[in-house]
Amino acid sequence: MADPYTMGWILASVLGLIALYYLVVKNKNHREPSPENESECVKSVAPVNEECRSKNGDADVIIVGAGVAGSALAHTLGKDGRRVHVIERELSEPDRIVGELLQPGGYLKLIELGLQDCVEEIDSQRVYGYALFKDGKDTRLSYPLEKFHSDVSGRSFHNGRFIQRMREKAASLPNVRLEQGTVTSLLEENGTIKGVQYKTKTGQELTAYAPLTIVCDGCFSNLRRSLCTPKPVASTINTLAGALYKVFCASPDQARKEMREACFDYLSLGGVFSEGPVSLLSGLNPRPLSLVCHFFAVAIFGVGRLLLPFPSPKRMWIGARLISSASGIIFPIIRAEGFRQMFFPVTVPAYYRAPPSK
Incomplete structure (x- = not known):
C-alpha cells in the first residue's frame, strides 16, 4: 500500500498543475481578446474613467482640417495624452485676406490653451482699440484692458502665418500626426462614424479609423452637411x-x-x-x-x-x-x-x- 504522504504529495502536485494551467489560460484570454471584439478598453488620463481605442487604427481621435479650430483642438487633445491624426487638404501656408485681427478675448483663450506663443515670430502687431471716421469726424475707442496683464491686447497679423504657427505647435507633440490629404467621405456603420476615407497628396486612397472623428474643415464643409443640418452658433x-x-x-x-x-x-x-x-x-x-x-x-x-x-x-x-x-x-x-x-x-x-x- 502506498505511503499516504506520497499520495498526498502527488494529489497536491496534480491540483497545483491544474490551477497553474487555469491561471495561464485565463491570463492569455484576458490579454488577447477574441477577433469579434473590435476594441480594447484602456485607462484614460482620469483614472476613474475608461475609454475605448480602436484596434483598426493608431489614433484615438481623427480631426479633419488643420485650421485655427483643428490645430488648437489637436494640440489640446495631444497634451491630454490622446493620439491624434489630423488630415488637412493643404498644409502649405494659406494666402488669403481673412481673420487678420485677433481680439483680446481671443488672445486670452490662446493663453488658456497654452498657445499664446503662436502670435510670436509672425510680425504680429498689438492692437489697443479702434478708430472711427465719419463725415470728417473721428473718435477713438480703446479696449478696456486695465484689469488685465500688460501683455493682453488685440493682435493683427497675416492669417496664414498664424495658422502655420498653430500647426507647428500641434505637430511638435509626439502623439499628434499631421498629414496632407483630402477626406472624401466619412465611414459610417449602423449610424456610427467609424473613421474617414481620404486621398493622400500622391493620390492614394486610404482609410483611417478612430473612436472619435471631429470635422473642422471650415464653414463650407460638405462632410458636416452629410451629418446634420448646419445651425447658426450663437455668439x-x-x-x-x-x-x-x-x-x-x-x-x-x-x-x-x-x-x-x-x-x-x-x-x-x-x-x-x-x-x-x-x-x-x-x-x-x-x-x-x-x-x-x-x-x-x-x-x-x-x-x-x-x-x-x-x-x-x-x-x-x-x-x-x-x-x-x-x-x-x-x-x-x-x-x-x-x-x-x-x-x-x-x-x-x-x-x-x-x-x-x-
Missing part, C-alpha cells in the same frame, strides 16, 4: 458685428441714416457708452443681455436727438421708424442665432444623433 460677437454691419451700411432710408449718426455719437461719448460695446466686440464681455441693452440705448439716444430741442410730427415719425429699424436689425439676427442659444446657452443640450433603430 455675442457675431450678433454685434452683424448689427453694426447693417447699421453702417449705406442706405437711403432716413431712419437708418439717423441710426448711423446716433451710433457714432453714442460711441463718441466715451465712458460706459463706448466701453460696453467695445468690451462686447473684443470678446472681453460676452454677455448677450449687455448687447441688447446697448443696442436699444443707441436707438433711444437717436430718438432723443431727434426730439430735442422741440419735437415735430416729422421728427416723431422718424423716431418711431428708427426704433422699428433697430428692432428690424437686431431681432432677426437674434432669431437666426437662436434666442435660447444666446440668452440661455447652458440649457441647450449638445447635438447628438439618435441611436440607430435595431
Whole structure:
C-alpha cells in the first residue's frame, strides 16, 4: 500500500498543475481578446474613467482640417495624452485676406490653451482699440484692458502665418500626426462614424479609423452637411458685428441714416457708452443681455436727438421708424442665432444623433 504522504504529495502536485494551467489560460484570454471584439478598453488620463481605442487604427481621435479650430483642438487633445491624426487638404501656408485681427478675448483663450506663443515670430502687431471716421469726424475707442496683464491686447497679423504657427505647435507633440490629404467621405456603420476615407497628396486612397472623428474643415464643409443640418452658433460677437454691419451700411432710408449718426455719437461719448460695446466686440464681455441693452440705448439716444430741442410730427415719425429699424436689425439676427442659444446657452443640450433603430 502506498505511503499516504506520497499520495498526498502527488494529489497536491496534480491540483497545483491544474490551477497553474487555469491561471495561464485565463491570463492569455484576458490579454488577447477574441477577433469579434473590435476594441480594447484602456485607462484614460482620469483614472476613474475608461475609454475605448480602436484596434483598426493608431489614433484615438481623427480631426479633419488643420485650421485655427483643428490645430488648437489637436494640440489640446495631444497634451491630454490622446493620439491624434489630423488630415488637412493643404498644409502649405494659406494666402488669403481673412481673420487678420485677433481680439483680446481671443488672445486670452490662446493663453488658456497654452498657445499664446503662436502670435510670436509672425510680425504680429498689438492692437489697443479702434478708430472711427465719419463725415470728417473721428473718435477713438480703446479696449478696456486695465484689469488685465500688460501683455493682453488685440493682435493683427497675416492669417496664414498664424495658422502655420498653430500647426507647428500641434505637430511638435509626439502623439499628434499631421498629414496632407483630402477626406472624401466619412465611414459610417449602423449610424456610427467609424473613421474617414481620404486621398493622400500622391493620390492614394486610404482609410483611417478612430473612436472619435471631429470635422473642422471650415464653414463650407460638405462632410458636416452629410451629418446634420448646419445651425447658426450663437455668439455675442457675431450678433454685434452683424448689427453694426447693417447699421453702417449705406442706405437711403432716413431712419437708418439717423441710426448711423446716433451710433457714432453714442460711441463718441466715451465712458460706459463706448466701453460696453467695445468690451462686447473684443470678446472681453460676452454677455448677450449687455448687447441688447446697448443696442436699444443707441436707438433711444437717436430718438432723443431727434426730439430735442422741440419735437415735430416729422421728427416723431422718424423716431418711431428708427426704433422699428433697430428692432428690424437686431431681432432677426437674434432669431437666426437662436434666442435660447444666446440668452440661455447652458440649457441647450449638445447635438447628438439618435441611436440607430435595431
